[in-house]
Amino acid sequence: MPPPLAQVRETTFRVRYAETDMMGIVHHSNYLIYLEAGRIDFTHQINMPYVDLETNGYSLAVTEIEIRYHAPARFDQSITVKTWVEGLRSRLITFGYEVVDTETQQILVTARTRLICVDHQNQVKRIPESWFRALQAVSLKQ
Amino acid sequence: MPPPLAQVRETTFRVRYAETDMMGIVHHSNYLIYLEAGRIDFTHQINMPYVDLETNGYSLAVTEIEIRYHAPARFDQSITVKTWVEGLRSRLITFGYEVVDTETQQILVTARTRLICVDHQNQVKRIPESWFRALQAVSLKQ
Amino acid sequence: MPPPLAQVRETTFRVRYAETDMMGIVHHSNYLIYLEAGRIDFTHQINMPYVDLETNGYSLAVTEIEIRYHAPARFDQSITVKTWVEGLRSRLITFGYEVVDTETQQILVTARTRLICVDHQNQVKRIPESWFRALQAVSLKQ
Amino acid sequence: MPPPLAQVRETTFRVRYAETDMMGIVHHSNYLIYLEAGRIDFTHQINMPYVDLETNGYSLAVTEIEIRYHAPARFDQSITVKTWVEGLRSRLITFGYEVVDTETQQILVTARTRLICVDHQNQVKRIPESWFRALQAVSLKQ
Numbered sequence: 260m261p262p263p264l265a266q267v268r269e270t271t272f273r274v275r276y277a278e279t280d281m282m283g284i285v286h287h288s289n290y291l292i293y294l295e296a297g298r299i300d301f302t303h304q305i306n307m308p309y310v311d312l313e314t315n316g317y318s319l320a321v322t323e324i325e326i327r328y329h330a331p332a333r334f335d336q337s338i339t340v341k342t343w344v345e346g347l348r349s350r351l352i353t354f355g356y357e358v359v360d361t362e363t364q365q366i367l368v369t370a371r372t373r374l375i376c377v378d379h380q381n382q383v384k385r386i387p388e389s390w391f392r393a394l395q396a397v398s399l400k401q
Numbered sequence: 402m403p404p405p406l407a408q409v410r411e412t413t414f415r416v417r418y419a420e421t422d423m424m425g426i427v428h429h430s431n432y433l434i435y436l437e438a439g440r441i442d443f444t445h446q447i448n449m450p451y452v453d454l455e456t457n458g459y460s461l462a463v464t465e466i467e468i469r470y471h472a473p474a475r476f477d478q479s480i481t482v483k484t485w486v487e488g489l490r491s492r493l494i495t496f497g498y499e500v501v502d503t504e505t506q507q508i509l510v511t512a513r514t515r516l517i518c519v520d521h522q523n524q525v526k527r528i529p530e531s532w533f534r535a536l537q538a539v540s541l542k543q
Numbered sequence: 544m545p546p547p548l549a550q551v552r553e554t555t556f557r558v559r560y561a562e563t564d565m566m567g568i569v570h571h572s573n574y575l576i577y578l579e580a581g582r583i584d585f586t587h588q589i590n591m592p593y594v595d596l597e598t599n600g601y602s603l604a605v606t607e608i609e610i611r612y613h614a615p616a617r618f619d620q621s622i623t624v625k626t627w628v629e630g631l632r633s634r635l636i637t638f639g640y641e642v643v644d645t646e647t648q649q650i651l652v653t654a655r656t657r658l659i660c661v662d663h664q665n666q667v668k669r670i671p672e673s674w675f676r677a678l679q680a681v682s683l684k685q
Numbered sequence: 686m687p688p689p690l691a692q693v694r695e696t697t698f699r700v701r702y703a704e705t706d707m708m709g710i711v712h713h714s715n716y717l718i719y720l721e722a723g724r725i726d727f728t729h730q731i732n733m734p735y736v737d738l739e740t741n742g743y744s745l746a747v748t749e750i751e752i753r754y755h756a757p758a759r760f761d762q763s764i765t766v767k768t769w770v771e772g773l774r775s776r777l778i779t780f781g782y783e784v785v786d787t788e789t790q791q792i793l794v795t796a797r798t799r800l801i802c803v804d805h806q807n808q809v810k811r812i813p814e815s816w817f818r819a820l821q822a823v824s825l826k827q
Contacts, residue, residue: 272556276593277576277714279707281455281760282521286703287463288437291430292561299560299619308562310619313423320427323469325587328462331523334707335583335594381473414698418725419572419718423566425617428561434703441702441761448786452761454756476565477725477736565739571747572721575714597707604754605713611749618812665757 265343266397270317271361274336285330290368291324294356296395298372301354307393317384319352319374324378326370337361344398350376351384352394403497407485408539412442413503416478426473432510433466436498439482440514443496449535459526461494461516468512479503486540491527492518494536545639549627550681556643558620568615575608576654578640581624582656585638591677601668603636603658607639621645628682632646633669634660636678687781691769692823696726697787700762710757716794717750720782723766724798727780733819743810745778745800754797763787770824775811776802778820 261267280286303311312319332338339361346353351373358368376386386394403409422428444451454461472478481503488495493515500510518528528536545551559644564570579606586593616622623645630637635657642652670678687693728735738745743793758764765787772779777799784794802812812820 266586269470275580277577277579277712278705279700281705281707281709282460282462283707287466288430288433288703291433292559297431308603308619313618318424320424320473321470323467324429325465325467327465335592335598417718418564419570419721422560423565423567425565426596430561437703438701443789450761455760476739477734510775547710566744571750572714572717575717579714602706604706604757606755607751608713609751615746623752677758 261341261343261357262345265345265401267341267343268297268304269339269341270340270349271324271337272296274332274338276334276395279334282331284333290326290328290358292371292383293338293340293358294326294342294354294370294372297342297358298354300340301342303330305393305397307390311388312387315387316378318377318379320377320381321372322375323373324370326368328368330365330367332360332367333356338367344378345371345375347394347398349391350383352386353377358374371395403468403483403485403499404487406541407487407497408483409445409483409485410439411481411483412439413479413481414438414499416474416476416480418476421476424473426475429470432468432470432500432512435500436468436484436496436512436514439484439498439500440496442482444486447535447539449532454529454532457529458520459529460519460521462519462523463514464517465515466512468510470510472500472507472509474500474509480509486536487513489536490535491533492525494518494528523529545625545627546629548683549625549629549639552581552585552588552626553623553627554581555621555623557579558616558618558622560568560618563618565629566615566618571612574610574642574654577622577624577642577652578610578626578638578654578656581626581640581642582638584624585626589677590653591674596671596674599671601664601667601671602661604661604665606659607657608654610652612652614649614651616644616651617672622651628655629655631675631678631682633675636660636670668676676678687767687769687783687826688771690792690825691771691781693767694723694727694730695707695765695767696723697765698722698765700760700764702759702760705760710759713754716754716784716796717789719764719766719784720752720768720780720796720798723768723782723784724780725768727768728822731819732755733816738813741813742804743802744805745814746803746807747798748801749799752794754794756791756793758784758793760787764793770820771797773817773820773824775817776809778802778812
């Protein structure tokens with residue numbers, strides 16, 4: 260569950276056929292791509308598109324993921340990724356997520372990903388100031 | 402690190418071009434596919450191929466993953482997935498993993514995946530007896 | 544280019560990070576997934592969702608693809624898949640596609656995919672009558 | 686079928702679970718990744734690893750693919766990609782492929798991919814001389 264104070268942003272899309280596997284459900288690896296899509300859309304929604312961070316010479320590299328699978332998603336299902344900032348330090352950011360069925364709001368997956376700021380030589384860097392402040396602003400509701 | 406008593410099996414392959422991303426390294430989602438490849442090869446190596454479990458009407462569905470990214474893998478790099486049974490209960494199995502550079506043995510990723518035995522109607526089931534015993538046998542070195 | 548008489552439907556989405564490769568552009572294999580997404584959205588737009596065809600025991604299996612890559616797509620770019628019915632026979636359907644930059648309409652990829660109707664035992668079947676008529680209706684503008 | 690004069694190289698691997706889809710077979714997009722794996726292994730087998738070409742500032746960018754799907758591959762099946770040089774010009778190379786079941790040699794997929802030599806600014810370039818000669822040497826059996 261998102262912490263009471265963090266702002267949550269939502270990203271909705273349909274499950275693609277190629278994302279299913281022979282069990283007839285979404286293959287579990289695809290949720291990491293869904294979380295990433297949610298995270299990137301989060302940065303669009305706060306007007307700090309992740310692509311600009313990359314253009315400026317930085318990346319947020321994933322260092323750790325915890326993910327729990329509660330119920331399967333299926334082909335063509337509309338799903339919503341709910342994303343929020345769960346923790347923020349000068350070089351590290353932790354995002355929290357819920358992936359739910361768009362209509363019923365049934366929880367499909369919950370997850371947390373930790374990312375570290377690096378430059379394009381893979382050196383750890385402080386998150387650029389303007390990004391840090393924007394992320395800080397949405398990590399608390401007020 | 403694999404626990405001292407569990408048997409470890411190794412699976413080696415090269416990173417595919419399609420598995421890289423614009424950071425020039427393997428995209429983090431692909432490691433879940435590498436872990437799965439390691440897990441499935443593990444069952445081949447103990448002569449209980451996972452495909453037979455599926456043919457008999459069962460699946461091992463992933464319910465939880467913890468994964469840490471220590472160093473990036475790159476295109477064409479030979480990597481080795483080390484897989485072992487970390488925990489075993491009647492309906493649940495936990496695998497542990499290290500993904501390393503084949504040559505230097507540098508650790509790239511460590512992970513743990515928890516799987517639950519289900520039938521093709523997605524009902525939780527006991528792991529079939531012969532499978533359970535085979536997995537139990539390799540979860541301890543003697 | 545779409546033939547002058549066929550109805551064209553459009554599907555727009557952003558390139559995901561995971562779809563890029565170490566050349567910094569979308570890996571060429573992902574366009575097959577984009578074409579499929581366009582094709583499936585096409586069936587939504589004509590009120591004959593592909594998922595219903597599958598539920599009724601049929602699949603459209605890809606038998607042949609021709610694809611040309613004109614310009615690369617990049618991370619976060621908004622792209623549009625234009626899809627139309629290029630040929631229709633009792634058991635076969637050919638879709639044509641253009642993938643363009645949503646804003647500039649620059650052509651990125653052109654393609655044609657041929658699909659055959661099969662049942663879930665992989666036997667070739669006639670396309671069910673209601674589907675055939677719906678597809679026929681949009682293969683000509685009038 | 687490979688032309689009588691070209692040298693054919695083989696690459697064998699098992700189908701991964703993640704590569705299947707809800708039809709229970711390998712999703713058609715994965716064959717582009719298999720062809721690429723065959724092509725890259727081809728360059729290893731002729732001692733001109735593709736990774737070195739990239740390190741030297743060049744890439745072979747895919748410009749066109751034709752692919753035909755003859756029979757489905759399934760999870761855990763051992764498949765073999767047969768790769769050969771079908772055409773070679775100063776800036777262009779065409780590879781031909783057959784993907785077969787390793788054991789029965791049943792043909793699953795046939796394909797042709799055309800690639801163009803570019804530098805890392807995406808400018809078309811001549812294939813470097815040593816590469817051109819090595820590829821020329823294997824495009825004819827003698």
